[in-house]
Amino acid sequence: MTKADIVNEISKNTGVDKHSVLASVESFMEIVKDSLAKGDNVYLRGFGSFVVKKRAQKTARNISKNTTIIIPEHNIPSFKPAKTFLSKVK
Secondary structure, eight states, X not given: OOXXXXXXXXXXHHOOOHHHHHHHHHHHHHHHHHHHHHTOOEEETTTEXXXXXXXXXXXXXXXXXXXXEEEOOEEEEEEEEOHHHHHHHO
């Protein structure tokens, strides 16, 4: 399912025009991205949590050049679904 499909479904279910729904969906995604960029987690009860995970520094290998590379500590976004979400998917 794409963003356009989501916008169409919400528009069909609520009766709100597609431009307003698209603006709302875009705004939601921007707010989530901005919050995660600041290090804040986003909790949506009954759906799941968007959290920031910290990855530790590690040593990797470049096989083609036969050298070692140090990958610095960094943050990555992650999604953890709620129990009700998981039970519906299973």
